[in-house]
Amino acid sequence: MHANWLTIIIDLIKLGRPLHLLGGAIFYGIGVAAAGPELPNSFLAGLGLVTVLSAQLMNHYSNDYFDRVADALNSTPTHWSGGSRVLPEGRLPAQAALIAALSWGGIAIGLALVCVVLSPNPTLSTMILGSSILLAWVYSGPPLYLHRHGWGEVVGAWLVPGGTAMTGFILQTGTVQPVIGLVILPLCFLQFAMLIAVSLPDVVGDRAAGKRTLAGVSQSNHALGCRSYPHRISLFGTVYHRGIIPLPIPPHCADRP
Template sequence: MKPTGLLARLVALILLGRPLHLAGGALFYALGVAAAGYAGAPLALDAALLGLLTVMTAQLMNHYSNDYFDLDADQANPTPTRWSGGSRVLPSGQLPPQAALWAALCCGGLALVLAGFAASASPSPLASGALLLVAIVLAWVYSGPPLYLHRRGFGEPVGAFVVTGTTALSGYILQTGQLTLLSLLIILPLCLMQFTMLVAVSLPDQQGDRAVGKLTLAVLLGPERAAWCMAGTTVVAYLMLPLLWYAGLPTLVALAPLGAAPIGLWISFQTFRGIWAKPHLWDALGFWSIGQVVASAGLMLLAFLLRL
């Protein structure tokens, strides 16, 4: 039976937050915690759990604010997929736009409070709190005021750093109290793969984004050049693995992302075949680009756990 009334609005609010995507944030965070354990830090369970709650509420804030501030682009988008074009809750009229804004503000406020508790439970409250604050602020200004980064050509690089980079670094610093070379090495290939993913999911949106003046890379460079950037960062992510190993990344961890290499090959091959002009493949492109970064992070996490 289709939910009605209050229950229907509650279900719509949950769908608006895209809860499935929270699993990726939890995975990147767990990778940072596992890397800290490999580096010799004893598990601080209270800091780990509070940090995870902080990450998840900040991620929800970002999801809600994205749908609110992207409403014009989502309404103008004729080719949304399951992985792009927002949750489609607001354009379909299931909730008023203000519901997304209030949800974003509430989640943002809760994330700030949780960040304070998480930082106080870490070995270095000042450093941990500073990183968490930076991550929360960037997650807000990615789509919200005053910077609206994803409307001004900065969305893909900032999003790549925030989603994978600051999330994994938060898990690490809350356990160790500091950022080390190891923590930076683990995020580099993942940030590149996340960049690939963000470009991939922007390709189906570029017509609507262009119509409302939202300057994603697909709009600034054109879909063809943006697709080649996507393929380029994919290739670089794998080519850098020997360098990361040489710089100190454990061998098994450096090898782990190669398990997702077939996905990278598929993305590169489809780019060569002109996927930017093939709408029937955009849904698959979004799925596999997400799968690439999630699989790589999962395999790296497993590698760290095997080394503990």
């Protein structure tokens, strides 16, 4: 009996993909560091981090729940894509993921309200925290299901490095300054390219489930050109085949699908 409960707890933890929380924590720390060498409010910095991680967990659980059909059709999952595999393998009921997502969402909202009260700029803090939590939900959840309609990579590219770093910065300074924009802009572009790259193994399953991701759209338009050129896995590949930016394709890749 104890072993059974332990297995359930372990699977529930795996369902939340805790390893992926590391990126959010790092980006949040970058935002706090960009606020200056001194930490005006260390308690608020810690509370903001817990809030961000709670919103991330909400997103992870909701992803597995709302993406479970595509994940079940995905025969080439990786450590970074294809979900946690807990639901497709039948180790937990799908309802467990939804309950966990709603629970962590409630925790994130509650913590965000405390952050707003303690923030040096409640209005700005409400805007960044509210929009980030909302986007984290509608990324894969209702009513927008952004990741099904080609907006997942764009939202993820902003939300993971941009929204988390901006939250850390605003909670400490109460302002938006050029320095934080300079810090997060390259990170957002890198995250965008990475999200498309890690989505490639999911394309077949996504198409079968009726999802339209930028990776799938780009691949269907032959925008990737050649798999040996991973730097093309970006938006430029898509606009190239729409005649906007002429990017050369090496001759040895020309005959590849």
